[in-house]
Amino acid sequence: MAIELKMPALSPTMEEGTLAKWLVKKGDKIEPGDVIAEIETDKATMEFEAIDEGVIADIAIEAGSENVKVGTVIATLAEEGEDVSAAPAKKAEPKSEAKAEPAVAESAPAPTPAPESKPAPAASSSDGDRIAASPLARRIAANRGIDLSAIKGSGPNGRIVKADVEGAKAGSAAAAAPAPASASAITPAPVAAQDFGIPHTAEKLSNMRKTIARRLTESKQQVPHIYLTVDIRLDALLKLRAELNDSLASSGVKLSVNDLMIKALAKSLIAVPACNVQFAGDQLLSFTRADISVAVSIPAGLITPIVVDAGDKTVSKISTEMKDLAARAREGKLQPQEYQGGTASLSNMGMYGIKQFEAVINPPQGMIMAIGAGEKRPYVVDDSLQIATVMSATGSFDHRAIDGADGAQLMQVFKDLIEKPMGLLA
Incomplete structure (x- = not known):
């Protein structure tokens, strides 16, 4: 008896996907565990493994097909010993519906x-x-x-x-x-394209870009943001980073400023648990560890791989994990559990020379930290005006879950950890 292979749900929220590539063809024999196709979700390209053995009798959905609903039959598998040549006749059976x-x-x-x-x-x-x-x-x-x-x-x-x-x-x-009921209230009506005769190109939105547009629209419309900004002196942190990199050179680890920021945010959330929360309707979820989602720019858009329990990890461990996560994110190889979840986010645009910005909260999280560029500025040090390396950091907080005073306390703890960075090693 033929077995129908259906578009799988590769994440809890997946409703449709793109059948990016077939790794088998009609007539190929497969066994359980064989990777037979690559499926593109809104965040990654994932492998589809066979769970049965048999011979590919028919491929119903061609490679490159977009918006294939979960549960759609994409191929048919004939059992061992079944006559594969007879399979196409089975495929044609629905055409008899004109008689039925x-x-x-x-x-x-x-x-x-x-x-x-x-x-x-x-x-x-x-x-x-x-x-x-x-x-x-x-x-x-x-x-x-x-x-x-x-x-x-x-x-x-x-x-x-x-x-x-x-x-x-x-x-x-x-x-x-x-539109689905869950999205109709937050998705604006499509806007007709008006090019006014200006030369342009039109590119169809990827699944990832559609998801980004939907989720960020939802965030700005449904989450009341409050923004808190502090200026932070970086000189001590940069000095410590240089010393740590000297000591870690033999192990091939090179810390970035971003690695230290991840650690600082995680420790701040543990120190101020009122900010390590999530609004959930008639409940407030309070987390006992800090999982930091880190914004990574990739060609298709933006993805936020997660450093789990960053508060308890060494900065060298965070650095190693981030390099691996970022590399696989750009290749579209992250697993759903590696980018879904997190208790708070960090977005660093300092490498682009951005002085200060306000990031949009990544729902359902309760806050996101936006990091600007470190630059030489006049700064009061020990009651005297000096030139120091200073950056601006802005926290965006969900005001339904986090009061302004609690957000201000987290920003102060974050500032202290950066300006006195030995606390990151404790």
């Missing part, structure tokens, strides 16, 4: 019923969000990028059949479909 369905399913649409007649039911069934559609209609819709939820079926009980899908234009139904 009433004639109205494949003929011209029926006349509009009189006003007193009962209207045809909607495609969505009353027992949930499942859309009533024939297998062939689903496959045609998937291949053409048509959203079945926007189509009224002409089959029995409103079931969507082949004729309904073939009459819809690719992309048009999807555009007309209503």
